[in-house]
Amino acid sequence: MARVSLSRLEAVYLVELHKMADGGRTGTSALAARFGVREASVVDVVKRLEEKGLVVREPWRSISLTRRGESLAEQLIHNHRVIETYFHRVLNLPAQLACSEAQKLDSILSWRTIASMCRALNHPKTCIHGEEIKHYKRCR
Ligand SMILES: [Zn+2]
Numbered sequence: 001m002a003r004v005s006l007s008r009l010e011a012v013y014l015v016e017l018h019k020m021a022d023g024g025r026t027g028t029s030a031l032a033a034r035f036g037v038r039e040a041s042v043v044d045v046v047k048r049l050e051e052k053g054l055v056v057r058e059p060w061r062s063i064s065l066t067r068r069g070e071s072l073a074e075q076l077i078h079n080h081r082v083i084e085t086y087f088h089r090v091l092n093l094p095a096q097l098a099c100s101e102a103q104k105l106d107s108i109l110s111w112r113t114i115a116s117m118c119r120a121l122n123h124p125k126t127c128i129h130g131e132e133i134k135h136y137k138r139c140r
């Protein structure tokens with residue numbers, strides 16, 4: 001998959017949409033409520049995600065992720081969980097800090113770096129929050 005560059009906010013929204021929709025649909029108002037922001041600002045970010053081919057906006061303000069959007073969201077979740085686990089286990093950062101630092105990096109670091117972290121951790125099954133980590137062939 002060609003690399004799509006996402007702003008921090010776009011990455012956060014994409015992952016949240018993926019989690020909220022869970023294979024179905026969700027809407028801009030649910031997303032706005034989730035982040036405590038105005039719907040207009042959500043629509044703005046969602047439009048940018050649509051321009052990048054990651055989501056499709058449908059009638060009644062519902063949003064669905066494209067296959068490309070789904071797979072990018074899953075990749076971001078993998079990266080987040082690997083980075084925070086690395087920070088926590090290897091660098092001994094407290095869990096909460098490890099998580100917030102990972103959030104700054106999960107859409108930025110290259111696969112090469114992520115894969116090195118993943119190997120150093122021996123491909124952990126769960127992250128520091130106990131959530132499952134699904135690995136890729138490229139992590140190996
Ligand atoms: Zn986290």
Ligand SMILES: [Zn+2]
Nearest residue numbers: 118135136139
């Ligand atoms: Zn991995």
